[in-house]
Amino acid sequence: xxxxxxxxxxxxxxxxxxxxxxxxxxxxxxxxxxxxxxxxxxxxxxxxxxxxxxxxxxxxxxxxxxxxxxxxxxxxxxxxxxxxxxxxxxxxxxxxxxxxxxxxxxxxxxxxxxxxxxxxxxxxxxxxxxxxxxxxxxxxxxxxxxxxxxxxxxxxxxxxxxxxxxxxxxxxxxxxxxxxxxxxxxxxxxxxxxxxxxxxxxxxxxxxxxxxxxxxxxxxxxxxxxxxxxxxxxxxxxxxxxxxxxxxxxxxxxxxxxxxxxxxxxxxxxxxxxxxxxxxxxxxxxxxxxxxxxxxxxxxxx
Amino acid sequence: xxxxxxxxxxxxxxxxxxxxxxxxxxxxxxxxxxxxxxxxxxxxxxxxxxxxxxxxxxxxxxxxxxxxxxxxx
Numbered sequence: 001x002x003x004x005x006x007x008x009x010x011x012x013x014x015x016x017x018x019x020x021x022x023x024x025x026x027x028x029x030x031x032x033x034x035x036x037x038x039x040x041x042x043x044x045x046x047x048x049x050x051x052x053x054x055x056x057x058x059x060x061x062x063x064x065x066x067x068x069x070x071x072x073x074x075x076x077x078x079x080x081x082x083x084x085x086x087x088x089x090x091x092x093x094x095x096x097x098x099x100x101x102x103x104x105x106x107x108x109x110x111x112x113x114x115x116x117x118x119x120x121x122x123x124x125x126x127x128x129x130x131x132x133x134x135x136x137x138x139x140x141x142x143x144x145x146x147x148x149x150x151x152x153x154x155x156x157x158x159x160x161x162x163x164x165x166x167x168x169x170x171x172x173x174x175x176x177x178x179x180x181x182x183x184x185x186x187x188x189x190x191x192x193x194x195x196x197x198x199x200x201x202x203x204x205x206x207x208x209x210x211x212x213x214x215x216x217x218x219x220x221x222x223x224x225x226x227x228x229x230x231x232x233x234x235x236x237x238x239x240x241x242x243x244x245x246x247x248x249x250x251x252x253x254x255x256x257x258x259x260x261x262x263x264x265x266x267x268x269x270x271x272x273x274x275x276x277x278x279x280x281x282x283x284x285x286x287x288x289x290x291x292x293x294x295x296x297x298x299x300x301x302x
Numbered sequence: 303x304x305x306x307x308x309x310x311x312x313x314x315x316x317x318x319x320x321x322x323x324x325x326x327x328x329x330x331x332x333x334x335x336x337x338x339x340x341x342x343x344x345x346x347x348x349x350x351x352x353x354x355x356x357x358x359x360x361x362x363x364x365x366x367x368x369x370x371x372x373x374x375x
Contacts, residue, residue: 051375053366057359089355091362101352111351129348136344157340 015170020148023174026164027152029193032202033216036228036247039256039268041282043067046297060088060102066295077291107131120145159183172196178208211236224249228258263288276301 024031044066052058064086067079088102098114113125124141139156154162159182166176173196181188191208199220206214216230226247233240245258257267266284273279280297360366 053359053370054362054364056362057366059371087352089352089359091355091359093362099355099358101355103352109348109351111347127347129344131348138344 020168020171022145022148023150023166023168025150026166026176026178029195029206030204030216032218033228033230036218036226036256037230037243037245037258041266041268041284041293042295043293044295048299050301052301056091056093058090060090062086077289172198
């Protein structure tokens, strides 16, 4: 009963259409569902170490060992054992500038730049570079944040062009659309999306001309627990996947799990052992493919 | 090492292609120049991005010591 008065006052308030909140970016539309349903599952062992040199600048060292899946034509999964060391440097001058670089032992570089040109305009650049020709990727985004809308313009290699726009329609509802054109593959498409969020739940829907239909619903049961469902279908390839997941944030740990209609269940546990010391357990069981992945890891410093 | 060799070969090809630049139309030379510039930009980013982040980080206040940067812990 204690919660009743604030909801009443909300109903009494008239919707002020000239004073709507700014929606979240189009690409982060399914943010809550992705956090609950898609944790960073891994197989094998990983060790991450972050060394803060000052408030803004840190170095990262990361070692991972374990089997890696290689793409193949056959239905059976083929895995090869791999070991990788990753070195990274991060500079974050919040919110003006963010620079992030990661380099792997095989020479792959992942570079990210985020720069706030003005209060409303943000420039984002993203690149994955390799020594192999035609495998590198680069992308530049220009984000414009208005009072109750956001728009984005995207430029990528391979003549990729994209634009998206999202607008708050009422206090809770926002509608968006996107267009893209990939010149190298001679493909183009449009997409539409809707998002309704309240303090207690978030529902999103997205349709794209590539055949993708995605609907998600996240219920925040309490501050510490949220439940998520997602329905993903592709009407061109006739694939349908439904998944259900949970996300518990407890005092010492965070536990995420999901199960989907392909017979795949997964759990991801982050246990806080000490200040700046986290222990990670990851498990993914694909009963249909008989593919079982278990991983453990340690994260030091943050 | 094998991947290095491949990238060197690709560079050799592009320099050969730029020889007959004069008898080509303007749009083609612009195209070639932009591919050349993109290739160079890629190499510069590939080798220079992390040193660049480290230089910016080392010059940020409060300035970290060089020994802090090099020591493993």
